Structures are given as C-alpha cells and as structure tokens.
Amino acid sequence: MLSWSLLFLVIAIIAAVLGFSGIAGTAAGIAKILFVVFLVIWIISLIAGRR
Template structure:
C-alpha cells in the first residue's frame, strides 16, 4: 500500500510539473489517503502483535 502511495505521489509531481493541476491534486489526495490507510494498518498490526505475546 505504501508503494501505491509513492506511485501516486510521483504521478502528482509529474502532473504538476507539466501544468495539469486537476490531475495533480487528485493524485496527491489519493496518495495522502493511501498513506494514512497504510499508517493505520501498520499501527494496528503492531498493537495486535503486542497483544498476542
């Protein structure tokens, strides 16, 4: 999931470089959502592994 967030971030940077503001904003928002989902899942997995021990 982190990989897809980075991919959308790179797409946003390239789109912004070429002047496609709408596409860049959309890709950046998707990257942000995917990053936060990754962080939530990583924290949940860490907490679950602590509770199992």
C-alpha cells in the same frame, strides 16, 4: 499500500511539473488517503503483534 501511495505521489509531482493541475491535485489527494490507511493498518498490526 505504501508503494501505491508513493506511486500516486510521483504521478502528482510529474503532473504538477507538466502543468496538469487537476490531475496533480487528484493524485496528491489519493496519495494522502492511501498513506493514512497505511499508517492505520501499520499501527493496528503493531498493537496486535505485541499481544
């Protein structure tokens, strides 16, 4: 999951450098959502692992 968010972050940076603002914004939004999902799953597994 973290690798997917990093991939979309790289796509957003490349698109922003090339001037594709719509694609860059969309890719950055997807990267943020995937990162939050990754954090939630990580926290849940951390709590479940302690039990």
